Amino acid sequence: MKNLLLAGIIGAAMTVSCSTAKTAQANKAEFLQLKGDWEITSVDYDSNYKVKPFDENADAQCFVGSHWRLIPNNWTGSYTINGGGDCPSVIQPIKFEVVNGTEFKFKKLMEGSKAKAVTSGYSLNLVSQTNDNFSLEQNIPSNGENVRVVYNFSRTGIK
DSSP states (O other): OHHHHHHHHHHHHHHHHHHHHHHHHHHHHHHHHTOEEEEEEEEEOOTTSOOOGGGOSSOGGGGTTOEEEEETTTTEEEEEEOOBTTBOOEEEEEEEEEETTTEEEEEEOOTTOOGGGOOOOEEEEEEEEOSSEEEEEEEEEETTEEEEEEEEEEEOSOO
């Protein structure tokens, strides 16, 4: 009887681990589609608000034309804001992940810091994705309200 109970527990554990592994594999396939070089082609939001995303002290429109490199096999990447006008010039390393295939999370890595030591970051929703485009949505607090901001990306480099 003990052997039968033990076999049942092991079988249940294997079923759970296999279904978890299949979900992880499906999410990994979605991650891999984000691999490569991307450019933000537009940032859409209600222009009645002043939006400064990702604590860069830069208007959201400064991110139009920014270059993003995403490397999903080690969950690292970076973004570069070209600067000019009222926009700063920024090169920012990041550590990212996609959770449940719909939530894009990243944290900024400062020089000399380790990713595990950084406890805060940003969470955006993956609202659409094709092989060559994707859009991320973020709700940013502004004057006591949340402003919906959509970043539209187009592929510029390798897959």
